[in-house]
Amino acid sequence: MISIKKIVVIVICAVIVVLGIWGLKYLISIQQYQKIISNLKIDTIDLSNIHDGKYTGSFNTEYVGAEVSVVVKDKKITNITLLNHKNERGKPAEVILQNVVKAQSLQVDTVSGATNSSKVILKAIENALNSAK
Template identity: 40%
Template sequence: MKKAMIIILSILGVLVLVGAGGMFYITNGLESGENLAINPVDLTEIEDGSYAGVYQAGRWSNEVAVSVADHQIKNIEVVKTINIDDPEMTSTIINNVIEKQNTTVDTVTGATVSSKAYLKSIENALSQ
């Protein structure tokens, strides 16, 4: 009986540690991501070409390629991401940036930090 209690308590201890680690991972960088400033870009200063942009912070990491022609954003391709993002959220952000021709677009509700991570990588591509 004593041995069974030690095993049960050990399993509970491991579950608590895994749960606490998971919560730390999920919330790590959340506040700084929500407060991340996204700056506008001046497309009149950008020559035609493809520009790579990267953003990495906490569990948010992605790389994009932004194609510019005639001082307009023509295409944005997600080259690499470690986020498990909703593809609809990603396409919404990309489409909004292309439509507005700037990075100062609204974030997707419920995906603020992920949205800002993509916006920052686009800004970084166009601010080189």
């Protein structure tokens, strides 16, 4: 007959193993996320090649994602709407939409403290504009 002590020890060991596996998976996913963000490049877009219209684009990582709608008229970005923004602390990055419209370029500064969300939003805008080609 198994004593209560042995059952408690087995349960505690099982919980430690499960938590260890979960923690390891979490650390691996964080490393992959950081690698994706650090390797993320925002290309220059030539608006002269983009016809008038409304274009949707998105970019997602495990922790941050964005979906945007971009309106182009007369070879200019006239409006960008953020349709979805999955973020951690990246809400301040949403100002980047106005910066892109003002600059008519994706080559704008990222928002300090929301750099990852800034990059993801810019990549979503790039993907939207690339879908117009």
